[in-house]
Amino acid sequence: MDETLENLFSGLPLTFQDFMLIVMLVVVAVAIRFIFSWLLTNIAKRGVISPGTKILVTRIVDIVIAVMILIGVVGIVTASLVPYVVVFVIAILSLLLFYNEVREFSAYINIQLMRLKRNPWVEVYLPGIDKPITCRILDISPFNTVLEDVFGNKIYVPNTVLSNSVYRARQPHVVVRLGLSVIHGLASTGDFDCNKIVSKVNDVAREMLFRVDAENTLLKMIDPHRVEIVVSLVPAKLPIRASDITRLTTKLSETLKDYKPEIEIVRIS
Numbered sequence: 001m002d003e004t005l006e007n008l009f010s011g012l013p014l015t016f017q018d019f020m021l022i023v024m025l026v027v028v029a030v031a032i033r034f035i036f037s038w039l040l041t042n043i044a045k046r047g048v049i050s051p052g053t054k055i056l057v058t059r060i061v062d063i064v065i066a067v068m069i070l071i072g073v074v075g076i077v078t079a080s081l082v083p084y085v086v087v088f089v090i091a092i093l094s095l096l097l098f099y100n101e102v103r104e105f106s107a108y109i110n111i112q113l114m115r116l117k118r119n120p121w122v123e124v125y126l127p128g129i130d131k132p133i134t135c136r137i138l139d140i141s142p143f144n145t146v147l148e149d150v151f152g153n154k155i156y157v158p159n160t161v162l163s164n165s166v167y168r169a170r171q172p173h174v175v176v177r178l179g180l181s182v183i184h185g186l187a188s189t190g191d192f193d194c195n196k197i198v199s200k201v202n203d204v205a206r207e208m209l210f211r212v213d214a215e216n217t218l219l220k221m222i223d224p225h226r227v228e229i230v231v232s233l234v235p236a237k238l239p240i241r242a243s244d245i246t247r248l249t250t251k252l253s254e255t256l257k258d259y260k261p262e263i264e265i266v267r268i269s
Helices: 002-009 016-045 051-077 079-097 099-113 182-189 194-207 242-255
Strands: 121-125 133-140 144-149 154-158 166-169 174-181 210-212 218-223 226-235 262-268
Touching: 016 051, 099 133, 133 154, 174 182, 174 194, 174 242, 194 210, 194 226, 194 242, 242 262
Parallel strands: none
Antiparallel strands: 121 133, 121 166, 133 144, 144 154, 174 226, 174 262, 210 226, 218 226
8 A cells, every 4th residue: 555655745845744744734723723712711711811812812823824734835945045034024924914014114104195283173074984084183103193172082093094094174163053043132232133033152162172163153033023043163272171162051041031041962073
């Protein structure tokens, strides 16, 4: 039997012994791979490591095992090529391990070429997200960018995502809807002048460190008895706190009490 197998391999560059060594090498490597996978799965189930860490370690183990098999096979077939294979494998291994870092750093260079400025407020349309984010850029590092929204929350965005986003300059706004009673206004003040009401809102806004955006102020007549005024307020200081909104709505309610106001914060962005 052995002589028959040896005759079959006699015309090949590999001897029968070389072939058996390669088979044993592959079997041992695959067995080691399954043992490591089993151990990592059990450790992850116990919560010792995170799923992300498990994936990373599994990837490294797969790469190391593939390198071991490749170097082993080359060493069996022709030992003279081993140094070249080692250099090649190290290069490929480094590329695989640091692929994400290389991508993020390339995106970082792209962001620098886009001349995105820190601190000015912008509206960012991130890929895969339906609604834009009104924010400012706090810091741009080689691997990610830190954004801050109108509430002061920090958002860490990979540079590859940010470099594929769409931007436009936009000042943060607080949109307020005021529902006012015409009947109560006439009974309390003797008239119902929308310009005077907007002027009162403007006074309250300045006191609360906001500014009325006159271009985005809308007047809507619901019926002869009720009016809606939609006012866009630009904050003088950021981030916006819940206490700022509470003080603003309370002051508006007190100032417009003659009109039985209904106050709704429509949007903060």
